[in-house]
Amino acid sequence: xxxxxxxxxxxxxxxxxxxxxxxxxxxxxxxxxxxxxxxxxxxxxxxxxxxxxxxxxxxxxxxxxxxxxxxxxxxxxxxxxxxxxxxxxxxxxxxxxxxxxxxxxxxxxxxxxxxxxxxxxxxxxxxxxxxxxxxxxxxxxxxxxxxx
Amino acid sequence: xxxxxxxxxxxxxxxxxxxxxxxxxxxxxxxxxxxxxxxxxxxxxxxxxxxxxxxxxxxxxxxxxxxxxxxxxxxxxxxxxxxxxxxxxxxxxxxxxxxxxxxxxxxxxxxxxxxxxxxxxxxxxxxxxxxxxxxxxxxxxxxxxxxxxxxxxxxxxxxxxxxxxxxxxxxxxxxxxxxxxxxxxxxxxxxxxxxxxxxxxxxxxxxxxxxxxxxxxxxxxxxxxxxxxxxxxxxxxxxxxxxxxxxxxxxxxxxxxxxxxxxxxxxxxxxxxxxxxxxxxxxxxxxxxxxxxxxxxxxxxxxxxxxxxxxxxxxxxxxxxxxxxxxxxxxxxxxxxxxxxxxxxxxxxxxxxxxxxxxxxxxxxxxxxxxxxxxxxxxxxxxxxxxxxxxxxxxxxxxxxxxxxxxxxxxxxxxxxxxxxxxxxxxxxxxxxxxxxxxxxxxxxxxxxxxxxxxxxxxxxxxxxxxxxxxxxxxxxxxxxxxxxxxxxxxxxxxxxxxxxxxxxxxxxxxxxxxxxxxxxxxxxxxxxxxxxxxxxxxxxxxxxxxxxxxxxxxxxxxxxxxxxxxxxxxxxxxxxxxxxxxxxxxxxxxxxxxxxxx
Numbered sequence: 139x140x141x142x143x144x145x146x147x148x149x150x151x152x153x154x155x156x157x158x159x160x161x162x163x164x165x166x167x168x169x170x171x172x173x174x175x176x177x178x179x180x181x182x183x184x185x186x187x188x189x190x191x192x193x194x195x196x197x198x199x200x201x202x203x204x205x206x207x208x209x210x211x212x213x214x215x216x217x218x219x220x221x222x223x224x225x226x227x228x229x230x231x232x233x234x235x236x237x238x239x240x241x242x243x244x245x246x247x248x249x250x251x252x253x254x255x256x257x258x259x260x261x262x263x264x265x266x267x268x269x270x271x272x273x274x275x276x277x278x279x280x281x282x283x284x285x286x
Numbered sequence: 287x288x289x290x291x292x293x294x295x296x297x298x299x300x301x302x303x304x305x306x307x308x309x310x311x312x313x314x315x316x317x318x319x320x321x322x323x324x325x326x327x328x329x330x331x332x333x334x335x336x337x338x339x340x341x342x343x344x345x346x347x348x349x350x351x352x353x354x355x356x357x358x359x360x361x362x363x364x365x366x367x368x369x370x371x372x373x374x375x376x377x378x379x380x381x382x383x384x385x386x387x388x389x390x391x392x393x394x395x396x397x398x399x400x401x402x403x404x405x406x407x408x409x410x411x412x413x414x415x416x417x418x419x420x421x422x423x424x425x426x427x428x429x430x431x432x433x434x435x436x437x438x439x440x441x442x443x444x445x446x447x448x449x450x451x452x453x454x455x456x457x458x459x460x461x462x463x464x465x466x467x468x469x470x471x472x473x474x475x476x477x478x479x480x481x482x483x484x485x486x487x488x489x490x491x492x493x494x495x496x497x498x499x500x501x502x503x504x505x506x507x508x509x510x511x512x513x514x515x516x517x518x519x520x521x522x523x524x525x526x527x528x529x530x531x532x533x534x535x536x537x538x539x540x541x542x543x544x545x546x547x548x549x550x551x552x553x554x555x556x557x558x559x560x561x562x563x564x565x566x567x568x569x570x571x572x573x574x575x576x577x578x579x580x581x582x583x584x585x586x587x588x589x590x591x592x593x594x595x596x597x598x599x600x601x602x603x604x605x606x607x608x609x610x611x612x613x614x615x616x617x618x619x620x621x622x623x624x625x626x627x628x629x630x631x632x633x634x635x636x637x638x639x640x641x642x643x644x645x646x647x648x649x650x651x652x653x654x655x656x657x658x659x660x661x662x663x664x665x666x667x668x669x670x671x672x673x674x675x676x677x678x679x680x681x682x683x684x685x686x687x688x689x690x691x692x693x694x695x696x697x698x699x700x701x702x703x704x705x706x707x708x709x710x711x712x713x714x715x716x717x718x719x720x721x722x723x724x725x726x727x728x729x730x731x732x733x734x735x736x737x738x739x740x741x742x743x744x745x746x747x748x749x750x751x752x753x754x755x756x757x758x759x760x761x762x763x764x765x766x767x768x769x770x771x772x773x774x775x776x777x778x779x780x781x782x783x784x785x786x787x788x789x790x791x792x793x794x795x796x797x798x799x800x801x802x803x804x805x806x807x808x809x810x811x812x813x814x815x816x817x818x819x820x821x822x823x824x825x826x827x828x829x830x831x832x833x834x835x836x837x838x839x840x841x842x843x844x845x846x847x848x849x850x851x852x853x854x855x856x857x858x859x860x861x862x863x864x865x866x867x868x869x870x871x872x873x874x875x876x877x878x879x880x881x882x883x884x885x
Contacts, residue, residue: 187389216846217845218774
């Protein structure tokens, strides 16, 4: 009984010693890692500072103006009359879909239901008139109809 | 104590020490020391204890001595003290970098650790050719713990020094201040020296804000602790302003020129340029007296621009109103002096006419109507008689006559006889425009609320509106037509002063100023351009007065800078730009101006 206890104690001792040893070395390792990372962070920060300064140097207005004068001779500086308010911009003239126009001319016109506005999206009224809830479906069906 | 009595030296029973007995006593002592008799033990013990005590005392003493001795310091430690400290970044109002620190390597040596100084000198000068060998040898010969060999070396030189592997020679990273925009905004930024201490401009101001104290106390601030400083400057607007000014100065062959834009509601200086200028990356250039900041450091007679102040004073006192008539028939005589008008009309002029014809006689009469004391008090209230202090350490005291006579009041009324810094005049005109709040111009970004808190109401809002009306009228039909840029509703005033050469006003050496406000109904920006001795050109009909040069440049600046500053042009003139005046019964202020006089 006593012997077993002794053995147990010795094993426990050795285990705890090994554990303490590992912990200690892990800590040292971590410390080293932290120190290394700190140095890396510092180097990165310095690099960022240099890059920021360089960016500011490369994009300084004086240089940009020089480059613009050199490579964009057709561009002049902004004149006041070029600035207009949003309301003074005329509505864009409704221009027809060129392909649809050709199709119409050929007598293959899909009619009103496939008419799209200038952004190419399907007008809200289109599905209603086609009595179909899904605009995607409606275009698919019109295309099918155009096929023959 | 018993054993002590047996000590033969002190034993009273021992025979008296006669000269003959001395050797015998000595022998006795020696015998006592080295005999192995048990009775001799205590004295030996004592001797040994004393010996050990002395030994340990020595060790302790040395330890204490070492502890108290000042730390000789390693080279790295001394170097850390000597390197240039970090400075906060300086940004413009939109966050563009105006000044920043970059890391560079510097070479230092610790003479006490150098083994062969001659060899070190030889090797170092071979790698760093621009270091004077003799001087370096002398520096290394000192007994100092730390000396610089060369600061700010190139990466290639750094590697070469490293590969020399000299003991006692080291490398350390330092901060170097860089100004990526070069001369743009240089006069505001100032510069820092090789130790990264602020020498001029905002850089010096930053040091005054506690950074320098921090450094001397040994807290080397890391870049992360330092919050960047946002200036009021807009670097793009500053560039555009400088570019237009540069064109103007070259075109009109002026000796020098300066221009600035101020936000009248916050007192922020949005752009400032003074030509000729310098690159803060080469600080030696800044010392050239030609390169001073003419906006802040030079004092000039502002000429007719000052008439705005005189008229505002007269209107604010209530003694005259916009409809008052002033006698401008013929020259105004005072003693042996005669005051003439440049655009003489030889009739009675209303107040708006006095302004648009820039009548010296009319303004002189207005100032006389107030009297010398009131005139002085008003100018003092407007901050024109004392040194204006902004964040910039450089400033100038205004020049004015010590004995201020009636004649002085008459001439100062139209801007002759009182010399102020142009930025100071901007402060006063800004107050005339913004509703009457006098605010010291600032170079640090601030909000309108902050500016209002420290501002003092110097004139009534109605007077301010009347002044804006006059400025606008002057741009429509008066001397400031050059700045009537469509859409910006600009108001302006010219000023041409004759320079004093050898104590006399010179007819052909002019100093021209131009002050403009945009938009005149809701004032936002105040523009000032000054030019030193611009020349008349064939296309200006040989005239070199303000409207042709400074006025022209200001017009160009407004056109170019307007979109950058987000000043929206309006193509329908404001319906009722001056509501207060309309309420006071000056309906004409809101109607389009008629008549076509003035230049």
